[in-house]
Amino acid sequence: LTTFIIGFALKDIGENFLAGIVLALNKPFRVGDIIQVDSIIGEVASVTLRETTIKTNDGKDIYIPNSKLITSPLTNYTVDGFQRFELKIEIEGYTSDTNILMQNIKDVINEHKSVIEKKEKVTDVHLVQIKQQNMSFLLYYWLYDFHFNMNEEQIKTTIMLQLKDYFNQNNIKLVSIA
Numbered sequence: 001l002t003t004f005i006i007g008f009a010l011k012d013i014g015e016n017f018l019a020g021i022v023l024a025l026n027k028p029f030r031v032g033d034i035i036q037v038d039s040i041i042g043e044v045a046s047v048t049l050r051e052t053t054i055k056t057n058d059g060k061d062i063y064i065p066n067s068k069l070i071t072s073p074l075t076n077y078t079v080d081g082f083q084r085f086e087l088k089i090e091i092e093g094y095t096s097d098t099n100i101l102m103q104n105i106k107d108v109i110n111e112h113k114s115v116i117e118k119k120e121k122v123t124d125v126h127l128v129q130i131k132q133q134n135m136s137f138l139l140y141y142w143l144y145d146f147h148f149n150m151n152e153e154q155i156k157t158t159i160m161l162q163l164k165d166y167f168n169q170n171n172i173k174l175v176s177i178a
Contacts, residue, residue, distance in 0.1 A: 012065070015065075015067040018067075019070040020047075021049065022066075023070070024049075028069075028074060028079075029044055031045065031046060031047065032044060033076055033079065034076075034077040034078045035077065036074070037064055037068060037069060037072050037073075037074055037075075040054060040056070041056065041057070041077075042056040042060075045061065047066075050065070050066060051064060051066060052064050052069055082116070082121050082142050083142065083143050084141070084142050085140070085142075085143065085152060085156065086138060086139060086140050087138075087141075087156070087160065087177065087178065088136065088137070088139070088176075088177070089136070089137050089139065089177045090135070090136045090137075090174075090175040090176045091137075091167065091173060091174055091175060092134050092173040092174075092175050093133050093173050094172055094173075098127060098135070102125040103125075104170075105125045105163065105166075106124075106125050108159075108162050108163055108166045109139060109159055109162075109163070111162060112158060114143050114144070114155050115142065115143065115159075116142050118142075121142040122142070123139070123140065123142070124139070124140040125138075125139050126139075141159070160177050163177060164177065
């Protein structure tokens with residue numbers, strides 16, 4: 001009975017140890033990568049045989065047992081150094097050439113120093129809905145080597161303000177941007 005209890009108590013430790021070895025061999029992420037496991041997103045701060053430490057954007061240190069990293073879906077946002085983000089905008093009453101507008105929106109986004117245009121990683125602007133006088137667009141842009149010192153929300157805010165300025169300067173009524 002004592003052996004059973006001790007064996008059961010050490011089960012998790014053994015699982016995490018073996019998972020640590022598997023992680024060391026497979027290397028699905030490195031220290032500094034931004035990963036997501038379940039609802040936890042953060043930068044990998046350290047990896048030991050038992051656990052992996054994640055630093056979240058709000059400064060929390062989260063210790064994830066390695067066995068959870070092996071058994072749960074894991075997203076590595078920085079494995080290739082690129083991440084894609086999106087914005088949705090809606091404008092009202094635009095009657096000029098929509099293709100020119102879409103190219104101008106793309107140019108405004110690409111003005112941001114963190115946005116890249118490289119091979120298949122290009123900024124895209126898609127017209128997704130026309131409803132009465134309104135047009136809705138979906139915008140995709142890529143960032144390179146995204147780390148928490150280059151906060152996505154700060155970049156998104158800057159791009160939204162640049163788009164707002166563009167629309168104001170060109171007398172285009174902006175309904176929403178998100």
